[in-house]
Amino acid sequence: MGRAFEYRRAAKEKRWDKMSKVFPKLAKAITVAAKAGGSDPLMNAKLRSAIATAKAQNMPKDNIEAAIKRASGKDGDFVELTYEGKAPGGVLIFVECTSDNPTRTVANLKSYFNKSKNSTLLVNGSIDFxxxxxxxxxxxxxxxxxxxxxxxxxxxxxxxxxxxxxxxxxxxxxxxxxxxxxxxxxxxxxxxxxxxxxxxxxxTTPIEVDEENLEIVEKLLDKIEDDDDVLAVYTNIL
The missing domain is CATH 3.30.70.980 (YebC, transcriptional regulation domain)
Incomplete structure (x- = not known):
């Protein structure tokens, strides 16, 4: 796959090893799933998958149960959002979020892209295909x-x-x-x-990125993935 792929994978694994960030994101995914399809995992495939993923990350049972209960309260008023952007070297970035304040979320993402060289947040639908x-x-x-x-x-x-x-x-x-x-x-x-x-x-069309642009993209991805509202980030990097 090449050095770029190995660097990208190693960097991402290192970031997601931070439990202080992982657990809140997993809890939010559980809450959103329970809010959308009910709190019974047997009747809600999306909730079952969120719970399975949380368990695989060694998330405590109490945390999982608390996230499910949160769906029935005001703290469970999250909405699912997607954003699209581009970065140097032809890199495309697709971001999935859950947020209780979309204005804050989009403002943060715009800031990350604007501060990154030759990067910009796009209109939704620009790269979804x-x-x-x-x-x-x-x-x-x-x-x-x-x-x-x-x-x-x-x-x-x-x-x-x-x-x-x-x-x-x-x-x-x-x-x-x-x-x-x-x-x-x-x-x-x-x-x-x-x-x-x-x-x-x-x-659909993965690309290779040179080291100079990859370094810029990695710094941008670090900022995006560290945001509490961001659940997942996808790129077209090979």
Whole structure:
């Protein structure tokens, strides 16, 4: 994949290792899911996936339960927002947020882009078509991969791959519309341990970025991802 990819991955893993930032973001995702589809995980696939992701990050049970309860109160009045931008070297950036104050959120993002060299926040819809929404599931198993793949095809599996540097761990993909169906399929297989389940945005045309521009982009991404309202950031970097 090249040095740029390795640098990007290492930097991102280092950032998300900060539990002080991760837990509040995970809690917000749980609250939003419970607000939208109800507080019963059995009846709410999005909530189940948010809880599974939180558990995989070792988020305490009390924190998870508190986030679910928060959905029924005034503190649960979050809205889901998306923003799009561009950076040097042809880099496209798609940002997913949840916020109780959209005015604050957009002001912060505009500031991050404006202060970054040759970067700008775009009008929504400008680059949305450059990313494909997919359902992504990470799980562990010691079962035969071929038999698992055959079983999951009926639930919408489109692709499966071995997770890098993680033994007996795999990443499966399905179409965005098949998220709930695929989640049910994985949950029906007792030999699998689901580590995370989420929707992601995959660039349709990934690009390589030179080191000079990559350094600028990384600093911008650091600012964006550290924002409390930001849940996920996607780029077209290879």
């Amino acid at each position: 450059m990313f494909e929404r997919k359902a992504q599931f990470k799980f562990k198993t010691n079962d035969d991969l071929d038999s698992i793949e055959l079983a999951l095809i009926d639930f919408g599996l489109t692709e499966i791959e071995k997770a890098e540097d993680e033994e007996s761990t795999y990443i499966a993909y399905a179409n965005f519309e098949d998220f709930g169906h695929m989640q049910q399929g994985l949950e029906s297989m007792p030999s699998l341990e689901i580590l995370s389940s989420k929707t992601v945005r995959v660039p």
